[in-house]
Amino acid sequence: MDFDTILFWFVCVSCVCALLRALTHLRALGGGWIVVYLLILAVMGAGERWNSKPAIYAGGILWTVLVLVPALLARLYIRCFLQQRYHTARKLAQIVSWLHPAGGWRQQPEILRALELAQAGDIATAVEILRRYQNAQGLNAAAAIANLYRLTNQWEELIAWQEEHAPELRRNPQFIPMSLRACGEVGDLPGLVSLFDRHEREIARLEPALQRHLCRLILFAFCGRREPVERAFAGPLAVMPSSARALWLATADLAAGRDQDARRKLSGLLPEADPVTRRAIERRLSHPLAVAEQVLSPESKQIIARCEREQWHEERFATRPSLFSTLARACQIFIALNILAFLMEVNLGGSRNLAVLFWLGGLVPQAVSQGEWWRLVAANFLHYGPLHLTMNMLGLWMLGPFVEFSLGFRRFLLVYLLSGIGAMGVALAFMNTTRNGELLVGASACVMGLVGSTGAILLRGWQRYKARIASRRLVSILFIVALQTLFDWVVPQVSMTAHLSGVVIGFLTTLLLKHGSGYAARS
Secondary structure (H helix, E strand, O other): OOHHHHHHHHHHHHHHHHHHHHHHOHHHHOHHHHHHHHHHHHHHHHHHHOOOHHHHHHHHHHHHHHHHHHHHHHHHHHHHHHOOOHHHHHHHHHHHHHHOOOOOOOOHHHHHHHHHHHHOOOHHHHHHHHHOOOOOOOHHHHHHHHHHHHHOOOHHHHHHHHHHOHHHHHOOHHHHHHHHHHHHHOOOHHHHHHHHHHOHHHHHOOOOHHHHHHHHHHHHHHOOOHHHHHHHHHOHHHHOOHHHHHHHHHHHHHHOOOHHHHHHHHHHHHHHOOHHHHHHHHHHHHOOOOOHHHHOOHHHHHHHHHHHHHHHHHHHHOOOOOOOOHHHHHHHHHHHHHHHHHHHHHHHOOOOOHHHHHHHOOEOHHHHHOOOOOHHHHHHHOOOOHHHHHHHHHHHHHHHHHHHHHHOHHHHHHHHHHHHHHHHHHHHHHOOOOOOOOOEOOOHHHHHHHHHHHHHHHHHHHHHHOOHHHHHHHHHHHHHHHHHHHHHHHOOOOOHHHHHHHHHHHHHHHHHOOOOOHHHHHO
C-alpha cells in the first residue's frame, strides 16, 4: 500500500464530498469552491489515468493549499472571533482571502478592522467603515451592516433591517445568531423562542459547531436558564472571553428574576471591560429584561426544554475529549504501546523486514497452527512501515477518545482488544494455511472496532433518547464503513476480512455491554 494510493483516494473522496456540499449550499459557499474541487479532481484523475505520481502529488499539494489550509484557518478564525481577538482574526481572514479570493473573504479583513478599532475605543471610525456597505450587496455587506447595528446597540433598527432583507437572510443561516440576539435585546422573548423553533433544522446544521452552541446560548440566557448557560461555558463555549461569559451569565440571572445580584455583577465588570462590551453592559443595566417565567407561554417553555435536551444530547453523543485529557488514558496507552513496538521493529532490522515482523509476533497461519496463539494479540501492535503506523494512530486519535469517554476505561480496553483479537482470528480462518509468505499485522482491526463501537453508541442514543445528533453521526459512521470497504476492495494489500470483522465485533461487543457508561458514571 503506497502513499500515492492513499493520497489519491483521500483527496478524491474529500473533494467529491465537499463538491456535493458546495452544490447544495451554492449561495452560501459561492461558485469558487466548486472550481477548486473540480480542478483538484481533474489533476488527480489525470495522475491516475496516466499513472503519474508527480501529478497525484501535485493534486495533493493543491488540496493542501487550496482546501485544507483555508478550512483550518477558517475554523481558527471563528474561534478568534468568538474570543474577540479581532486583530488575529483579521490576519487569518487576510491569508484565507489570498488562498481563495473567490470565496467571499475579500471584504472580511476590512470588516474585522472596524471591529478591532471599536474594541480599541475608536467606535466612530469603526462605524464609518461599516456604513460603506449600506448600499452594497452580498453576504459580506449584510454581515457589515449587522455588526454596525450590534456595535451601536441599535437592535430595533437591526430587526427592521432584517425584515426588509428577509428573503436574502433566510437563505443564509449564518445570520440566525444575530437575529436571535436582536429579539432578546428588545425583550421579545416569545419572538426569540418562535424564531429558534422555526429555524431549528438550520441551526442544527450550522458549521462550525460553535455557531450552534452560540444560538442555544442566546436562547437560554434571555430565557433565564442559567444552568445550560454554565454548561455551555464549561464545554464548547469556554473559548469566549471571561467578560463575555460574565455578561451572558448575568443576562440569564436578570431574565430569571435575580435582578439585584445580576446588576451588582454587571457593575463590577464595567471598569475592566473593553468599549464594546462596556456599551453592552450599560444597555443591559439601562434596559431591564423581562422575567422569562412571566412572559413565556407553556408552549415556549416546552421548546426551551427540548433545546436543553438537544444540548445534553450533543454533550453526550458529539463530545470528543482531547487525546491528552484524563478521559483518554487508554488511548494514550495504546498509542504509546504501538509506537514502542514500532521502535523495536526499527531497532531489530526495519519495520518492513518480514523476518523481524514474524519474530515479534506477526500473524502467520502456520505458526498459529503450531500453537503460537499469542500472535493473535501481538500482531495488533506491529506495523508494516511508518505510513501504516501513522494511519492507524490517526484513526485511534480521532475515534478513541469519544468511545473511551462514552464507555469508560475498562470497557474501552475490552472493546479495543476484543475487536483486534477477534478480527485476527476471523482473518486467520480465511488465510491460506498451506501457502508461505502470508503475514498480517496492524492495529487497523482494533481501530475499525472503534468505528463499530461508535456506531453502537450512537444507535443506542437514537433508540433510547431519540437524539437527532446521534442519528446524524450514525449516518456518517455508515458512510465511513462503506468507504473503507470500497478502499479494501480496490487495494489488495489491505485485509477486508479483518476490517469488517473488527467493525462487527466492536459493534456487537458495545451493544452487549450494560447501558451504563463512563459518561453516565461521571455525570
